[in-house]
Amino acid sequence: MLDIDLIRKDRASVEAGLSKRLEPSEVSRALSAIADLDKQRRELIGEIDAERARRKEEARAFAAAKAAGQAIEAGARDAKAALAELEERLAQTQRDLDSAMSVLPNLPADDVVAGGKEANQVVQVYGEAPVIENLRDHVQLSSDLGLVDYERGVKLGGSGFWIYTGWGARLEFALVNWFIDRHFAAGYQFMLPPHLLLDSAGYAAGQFPKFYDEVFHIAGEEGERGRFLLPTSETAILGAYQNEIFETDSLPHRVYAYTPCYRSEKAGSHSDERGTVRGHQFNKVEIFQFTSQEDGEKTLEEMVDYAEGLVRDLGLHFRRSLLAAGDASASMRKTIDIEVWMPSTGKYKEISSVSWAGDYQARRAGIRYRVPGSKNNKFVHTLNGSALATSRLVPAILEQFQQPDGSVLVPEVLRDKVGTDRITKPSKRK
RNA sequence: GGAGGCUUCGCCUAGUUCGGUCUAUGGCGCCGCACUGCUAAUGCGGUUUGGGUCUUAAAGCCCAUCCCGGGUUCGAAUCCCGGAGCCUCCGCCA
Numbered sequence: 001m002l003d004i005d006l007i008r009k010d011r012a013s014v015e016a017g018l019s020k021r022l023e024p025s026e027v028s029r030a031l032s033a034i035a036d037l038d039k040q041r042r043e044l045i046g047e048i049d050a051e052r053a054r055r056k057e058e059a060r061a062f063a064a065a066k067a068a069g070q071a072i073e074a075g076a077r078d079a080k081a082a083l084a085e086l087e088e089r090l091a092q093t094q095r096d097l098d099s100a101m102s103v104l105p106n107l108p109a110d111d112v113v114a115g116g117k118e119a120n121q122v123v124q125v126y127g128e129a130p131v132i133e134n135l136r137d138h139v140q141l142s143s144d145l146g147l148v149d150y151e152r153g154v155k156l157g158g159s160g161f162w163i164y165t166g167w168g169a170r171l172e173f174a175l176v177n178w179f180i181d182r183h184f185a186a187g188y189q190f191m192l193p194p195h196l197l198l199d200s201a202g203y204a205a206g207q208f209p210k211f212y213d214e215v216f217h218i219a220g221e222e223g224e225r226g227r228f229l230l231p232t233s234e235t236a237i238l239g240a241y242q243n244e245i246f247e248t249d250s251l252p253h254r255v256y257a258y259t260p261c262y263r264s265e266k267a268g269s270h271s272d273e274r275g276t277v278r279g280h281q282f283n284k285v286e287i288f289q290f291t292s293q294e295d296g297e298k299t300l301e302e303m304v305d306y307a308e309g310l311v312r313d314l315g316l317h318f319r320r321s322l323l324a325a326g327d328a329s330a331s332m333r334k335t336i337d338i339e340v341w342m343p344s345t346g347k348y349k350e351i352s353s354v355s356w357a358g359d360y361q362a363r364r365a366g367i368r369y370r371v372p373g374s375k376n377n378k379f380v381h382t383l384n385g386s387a388l389a390t391s392r393l394v395p396a397i398l399e400q401f402q403q404p405d406g407s408v409l410v411p412e413v414l415r416d417k418v419g420t421d422r423i424t425k426p427s428k429r430k
Numbered sequence: 431g432g433a434g435g436c437u438u439c440g441c442c443u444a445g446u447u448c449g450g451u452c453u454a455u456g457g458c459g460c461c462g463c464a465c466u467g468c469u470a471a472u473g474c475g476g477u478u479u480g481g482g483u484c485u486u487a488a489a490g491c492c493c494a495u496c497c498c499g500g501g502u503u504c505g506a507a508u509c510c511c512g513g514a515g516c517c518u519c520c521g522c523c524a
Contacts (some may be wrong), residue, residue, distance in 0.1 A: 045482055049493040056493090059505040063450040080504095225514090245479085247440090366480095377479085 001206070002104055002378045007031060020325040027241045030104060037097040037389035044090040049153045051083050085384040092246040103208075105330035106360040109297070112325050112334050119324035120337075126308070129341050133404045135303040137344030137396035141402055142168060145393075160265065167423045168394070171410070172283060174417035175390045176258055182310060183387065188254040188287055189240045193236035195259055197225040199238030206331050206364040207231070216262050216280075216294035229262035233286040234384045238365055246290060246369040247379055248367040250301065253290040256387070258283070267335055282391035289383045292369060293359065295336070296381030300356040307387045314393075314411045316400055317341040319348055333358045338388075340396040354385030 007014050011031055018027045065158070092331045113119050115169040147168025164172045184190055196218060207215075218231040221299040229237050237255050246253060260281050291299050304320065312320050318340040328335035332355040339348035359379035362368070370375040402411040407424040415421050 042482070045493080049482065052493060055504080059503095060451070062504050066450080245440095370480095 001101055001360060002107065003005060003359070003363065004034070004101065007034060008038065011035070012413060014107065019037070020108045020112065021105050021330070030100060033095065034100050034104075037100060041090065041093045044086060044093060048086050051079070051086065055079070055083070057196065065164050070074065088249045100393075102206075102364075106358060108325040108328070108334050109334040109356070111318055112322070112328070114326070115324040116326040117324070120324045120327055121324075123320045123322050123336070126312060127321040128204050128401055129317050129343070132343050132400075132402060133395065134406070135343055136399075136402060136406070138342075138398045141398040141406075141408060142395075144166055144406060144425060145398075145408065145423050146425070147171065147260040147398070156229060157280065166426060167418065167420065170418045170420075171394055171397070171414070171423070172390055173412045175388075175393060176283055176285060177417055178414055179310065179387060180256075180258060181255040183285065183287055186254075186306065188256040191233075191237065191240070191255050191257040193230075193233060193240060193257055193259060195235060196227050196231055197239060199228060202235060203229060203243070204242040204365045205235045206361050207235055207240040211328070214264050216264055230259060231263045231383055231418050232261045232284065232386075233257035233259040234288065236290045236366075237286065237384070238361055238382065239396070241290070241365070244368075246380060248368070248370050251292050251369055251380065252295060254288075256285060256287045260284075265345065279391065284386050284389045284391075287385050289386045290362075290367065290369075290380045291383065293378055293381055296356055296358060296383065299381070299383050300334060300354065303383055303385045304338070304354045307338055307354055310350070310387060311338060311340065313413050314397065315394075316396055316411075318351070321348075328355065331357050331360050333360070339394070341400065342396060343399045349392055349396070351396065352386045352388045355383065357382045357384070 002014065015024070015027055016029060018031075108114075113121070136144070143150075145168070146166045147164065148161040153163040180190065199208065202215070203214070211231065215231045218227045218229070223322060233409045236259065237257055261284050262281050264281060287303065289299055289303065307319065308318075309420070318338055321337045321339055322334040323337060335355040336352055337350045338352040338354070341353045342349050357380055362379040362384045367380050368383070369380050371378055395409060398408050400412065403409060403422075407422050409422050410418050410420060
């Protein structure tokens with residue numbers, strides 16, 4: 001949610017910013033509709049407040065008269081109906097304003113350019129693409145080495161599900177646990193939230209109504225509140241703090257969470273997204289920060305550097321991209337992707353997306369902080385980043401570290417946790 | 431699943447019987463000031479949150495806010511209905 005005050009005071013800059021993401025004519029139309037609704041809303045509030053003040057005064061006079069032992073006529077009933085009518089109009093105006101505001105995306109940061117995927121900029125490339133003999137892709141490697149059982153996964157969950165098996169399961173969880181250790185050491189607070197969230201948390205986090213159809217909903221019993229399976233733990237972290245006020249000295253507040261992510265992914269699959277690259281359930285460790293307004297943007301750099309440190313310590317070749325306005329998610333001011341090299345496709349694939357939302361998410365979720373010396377609490381800035389999505393990291397590790405003999409070297413930092421230095425073909429055994 | 435108790439300003443708490451200057455008592459914490467050589471102690475004052483209005487800004491003023499949503503009433507923390515959460519007891523259970 002954007003700041004309505006900014007639209008009032010500096011509509012031109014809002015219009016310019018939003019035009020990086022939307023049709024300029026559409027932006028201008030939406031903003032004038034909002035300006036009208038906002039004006040209407042404030043007029044109604046003025047009228048309602050005045051009427052309430054009048055009635056309060058009347059009730060006081062009544063009480064005073066009664067105390068003095070005088071009888072007094074009861075107030076007019078039609079005044080009450082008139083107030084109710086004004087209140088109904090305000091409620092409607094407020095709903096219209098909210099829905100008009102909630103479809104507006106965030107203002108892209110100054111250095112974020114207009115355009116879609118094609119306008120993304122590669123900022124930096126790290127390491128060299130390894131030269132690989134006997135190149136196999138990750139789907140073949142994981143079948144050969146018995147790391148992922150796609151067929152049995154489909155038997156259990158249907159298309160889009162898989163089972164990690166053997167060394168594959170070890171590798172997957174070694175990664176998750178290694179991240180958990182690293183984030184803890186880096187001062188993030190560990191959170192294991194519920195996977196099933198109330199719809200209200202989805203709205204608070206700003207992911208509904210937009211992504212309502214892209215998550216799995218749980219049909220409850222009659223009269224029960226709706227729930228859904230979380231599509232990312234970002235939803236849970238943000239929702240957990242809705243309507244809270246941070247004390248000044250508790251910022252920045254760093255949190256991380258591990259959960260599987262459940263997504264309906266109704267769109268068709270891509271040829272370069274085979275195997276575990278895109279599915280209905282994948283593991284991700286998410287890092288998140290709540291900061292003051294001053295610290296927001298620089299914290300983005302800090303988090304990207306931090307996430308990259310993880311990929312570098314794994315020994316992978318990757319690059320950093322600054323996303324164009326149209327390719328970043330709508331609630332973000334700026335998003336930086338870390339993309340890992342996939343030898344089989346010759347492309348880089350996103351394994352982490354680190355974003356700075358400014359106060360856009362906080363405004364929706366009602367998350368503020370106290371400002372010393374001021375009575376006005378401000379909205380925090382929120383930042384989130386995957387650190388990292390393991391279902392894409394495992395394929396990258398398999399492909400980049402495969403050996404000519406078909407085995408895969410385990411990244412050094414994971415060897416203790418996986419329990420081997422090298423993953424080889426399992427001996428025949430059912 | 432059944433029965434009962436409870437939810438008030440950061441925390442604890444008074445107020446709910448019998449509706450009326452109740453945003454609401456007192457304590458703790460916190461902030462400011464005074465006093466003291468420093469600390470401590472003491473005294474005085476301030477301290478829910480959101481919206482509107484006004485202002486360069488601050489202050490002020492107005493409205494809402496006693497778990498949430500409705501209702502009754504001139505008037506609701508207080509009465510009625512619905513919901514959520516917490517606690518206790520009973521039952522059931524991978």
